[in-house]
Amino acid sequence: MGASVNYDDVEVGTELPAQSFQITRAKLVMYAGASGDFNPIHWNERTAKAVGLPNVIAHGMCTMAHAGRVVTDWAGDPGAVVEYGVRFSAPVPVADDDTGTTLTVSGRVEEKLDNRQVAVVLEAKALDATVLSKARAVVQLA
Amino acid sequence: MPLNRDFIGRTYEGESTYEIGRDHIRRFADAIGDPSPVYRDPEAAKAAGHPDVIAPPTFLTTMGFSVGGRGPIGDGDLGLDYGRVVHGEQRFVHHRPVRAGDVLKAKTVIDDIRDAGANELMTMRMEISTTDGELVCEAVNVVVSRGTAAGQ
Numbered sequence: 001m002g003a004s005v006n007y008d009d010v011e012v013g014t015e016l017p018a019q020s021f022q023i024t025r026a027k028l029v030m031y032a033g034a035s036g037d038f039n040p041i042h043w044n045e046r047t048a049k050a051v052g053l054p055n056v057i058a059h060g061m062c063t064m065a066h067a068g069r070v071v072t073d074w075a076g077d078p079g080a081v082v083e084y085g086v087r088f089s090a091p092v093p094v095a096d097d098d099t100g101t102t103l104t105v106s107g108r109v110e111e112k113l114d115n116r117q118v119a120v121v122l123e124a125k126a127l128d129a130t131v132l133s134k135a136r137a138v139v140q141l142a
Numbered sequence: 143m144p145l146n147r148d149f150i151g152r153t154y155e156g157e158s159t160y161e162i163g164r165d166h167i168r169r170f171a172d173a174i175g176d177p178s179p180v181y182r183d184p185e186a187a188k189a190a191g192h193p194d195v196i197a198p199p200t201f202l203t204t205m206g207f208s209v210g211g212r213g214p215i216g217d218g219d220l221g222l223d224y225g226r227v228v229h230g231e232q233r234f235v236h237h238r239p240v241r242a243g244d245v246l247k248a249k250t251v252i253d254d255i256r257d258a259g260a261n262e263l264m265t266m267r268m269e270i271s272t273t274d275g276e277l278v279c280e281a282v283n284v285v286v287s288r289g290t291a292a293g294q
Contacts, residue, residue: 034173035204060229065174065200077190081199085233
């Protein structure tokens with residue numbers, strides 16, 4: 001039950017396995033449907049450009065959800081994530097092609113807390129921009 | 143037009159409940175490409191110590207678009223122009239994982255409205271509980287209202 005990572009095996013600076021995610025237009029449509037966020041800037045290029053965006057952009061929450069996978073995959077049990085917060089620092093434009101935009105996410109343990117919890121900081125980049133800042137999760141370890 | 147600062151501290155009680163279903167959790171997990179069995183298979187979830195399939199840590203964002211009733215976004219007297227709004231920050235504090243079968247309700251409080259350069263930042267805090275009163279999650283959402291600070 002709970003996380004598969006043991007608190008005693010983790011040090012400040014322990015790195016989480018980094019991951020890359022392809023954010024495509026198809027993924028944005030799936031995310032819109034699953035989340036209920038149908039704002040057209042996330043699927044309609046005409047609307048996105050009319051409001052001054054470079055292209056259709058990913059939902060911030062879609063980016064946040066993907067980045068969170070670096071934490072949940074590491075922890076083993078997603079239920080071990082007790083806190084997760086981000087600041088959206090740059091949009092993630094997604095072109096109308098089959099490859100979409102690559103989101104690269106890495107993480108490391110920033111602090112060992114009480115009660116066998118750790119704070120993890122994430123770095124999320126797309127198209128050379130840092131798209132999430134202050135991205136931090138608290139995880140209940142075994 | 144700046145946001146109406148009289149709204150700081152205002153509370154909105156959700157008028158409807160929100161029922162968490164296995165299929166919705168699975169669709170959300172599919173959308174973020176996450177194959178984890180604890181989102182899909184009740185037996186795998188039980189083996190991990192959960193009563194039923196659980197939801198990904200950001201799943202409750204779906205609630206903001208589904209709970210009926212007047213929230214801050216739709217409150218005309220607040221003066222928020224949704225076309226100027228971008229998502230600034232989001233944070234979830236989970237008291238336990240959300241799981242299939244939960245019937246939830248939300249209370250939203252406007253914690254703060256302040257200037258940030260030409261923009262305004264509005265902080266909303268949602269307390270999400272079961273209909274039995276068990277606090278499940280607190281979600282803090284900061285939205286940026288672009289170009290609406292006083293004097294702009």
